[in-house]
Amino acid sequence: MSYCLNPHCSHPENTNDVKFCQTCGTKLLLKERYRAIKPIGQGGFGRTFLAVDEDKPSKPPCVIKQFYPQAQGTNTVQKAVELFNQEAIQLDELGQHPQIPSLLAYCNQDDRQYLVQEFIDGLNLYQELQQNGAFNETQIRQLLNDLLPVLHFCHEKQVIHRDIKPENIIRRQSDRKLVIVDFGAAKSATGTALNKTGTSIGSPEYVAPEQMRGKALFASDIYSLGATCINLLTVRSPFDSYDTHNATWIWQQYLKTPVSKELSLIIDKMVESVPSHRYKTVDQVLKDLNYQQSSVPPTLITPLTSQATVVIKTSTQIEKELQEMKTQFTGAKVPPQNVNSQSQSTSNDPIDKELEEMKAKFLGNG
Incomplete structure (x- = not known):
């Protein structure tokens, strides 16, 4: 079947063996090459047709996009024109990529704009x-x-x-x-x-x-x-x-x-x-x-904020801090040589026992 591209045609369906629409007389081949078969989409600014390339022996399928704005207002139509032209320009360059349809043709016929692109099945x-x-x-x-x-x-x-x-x-x-x-x-x-x-x-x-x-x-x-x-x-x-x-x-x-x-x-x-x-x-x-x-x-990974800091303490530093805590609780001063002494582990002082438990938790031994 051949489908007439005239948007005002009352009976757009035609047989394959004619070159002009039997109803309105519009030329059926776009650029003497691309023949629309059926409409596959329509929006506010145009229509899309499944078509075939008559210029190649295999008659491969393609897509015809017809610019046919139905919106009202000069600014709206002008923007639509820009977008249609822009699509042709973009496809001409981007169609080099195997996952983007290639542009086959861009033309004017019967005072309407068209672009023809690769059909993706x-x-x-x-x-x-x-x-x-x-x-x-x-x-x-x-x-x-x-x-x-x-x-x-x-x-x-x-x-x-x-x-x-x-x-x-x-x-x-x-x-x-x-x-x-x-x-x-x-x-x-x-x-x-x-x-x-x-x-x-x-x-x-x-x-x-x-x-x-x-x-x-x-x-x-x-x-x-x-x-x-x-x-x-x-x-x-x-x-x-x-x-x-x-x-x-x-x-x-x-x-x-x-x-x-x-x-x-x-x-x-x-x-x-x-x-x-x-x-x-x-x-x-x-x-x-x-x-x-x-x-x-x-x-x-969320980076640390400026307020956040990472503190890694050694065993000796932890023991010193725990001894300082004991001093604050008891008021007694612990001689430096007693720090890390073996006597702490055998002390019967309840505070010493609690400090030892805290130390074990800090160092991952508890």
């Missing part, structure tokens, strides 16, 4: 969750190890995705690799863009607080990926796993299968509300995720 993680139920720790660790390098690649290219969520992560059927899709909300972080307030974009359940204020950071993608993990582990909206009254995450209460303390700490640090408390780079997350030498990864 597989279920997205939202669909997978509905089909198979909650993820376990092993699956989440595999997910993080698979996706964090992809985010690292994006961030190295100075691109913040800004819309990481289960629906935008597809498990490719051919190799079971996870692919990040939908770069329509992606933002360049070059120059002064990081410090400039922009538009709040993304799915609210998964968006970091600073991104809601229009100031997305690389760490904002880390937050969104952490919120995605919470959703996959609990089968609940991240909104429902956060206690707004106490400003704390409570997702562990809704786990379908238990997770280790280490993974729990990692996810908690990924979704810290304050960016300075959150992982700043994906490399830091990967380091903790794959740290094997300790029960707690080094970046998760």
Whole structure:
């Protein structure tokens, strides 16, 4: 079947052997090459079609995105135009990565904008969750190890995705690799863009607080990926796993299968509300995720505060302090040579006995 790309066509379905829509006369092939088969998605700013590349003998599947804003207002439409153009630019560069769809074409036809990208055959993680139920720790660790390098690649290219969520992560059927899709909300972080307030974009359940204020950071993608993990582990909206009254995450209460303390700490640090408390780079997350030498990864160990001190006392120091305590209680002065003397261990003085017990506890012998 051929599907007419004219959004106003009353009967868009056509047979494969025609080049123009039999209802409205619109050209059916985009760039004389890409033929839409059926619509697979629609939003406020456009439509998405499953298509085939007629220029190749195998006629491989692809995806046509049509810019078709239905929102009202000049500013809104203008912003939509910018985002659509931006997605094409981002895909042109980021599509070099095997886990990001490649851009096949970007064009105008019949006064409408289009981009054509690689088709990723597989279920997205939202669909997978509905089909198979909650993820376990092993699956989440595999997910993080698979996706964090992809985010690292994006961030190295100075691109913040800004819309990481289960629906935008597809498990490719051919190799079971996870692919990040939908770069329509992606933002360049070059120059002064990081410090400039922009538009709040993304799915609210998964968006970091600073991104809601229009100031997305690389760490904002880390937050969104952490919120995605919470959703996959609990089968609940991240909104429902956060206690707004106490400003704390409570997702562990809704786990379908238990997770280790280490993974729990990692996810908690990924979704810290304050960016300075959150992982700043994906490399830091990967380091903790794959740290094997300790029960707690080094970046998760809370450093000592300026008020805290660690005091290590020798046996002689402890004995001196205990003797000083005895002096304060009895008023008697103990000659220096009696310190650490053998007579203390055989003394019948009740105070001496208590001091000996305290000494044993301090030195770990009690």
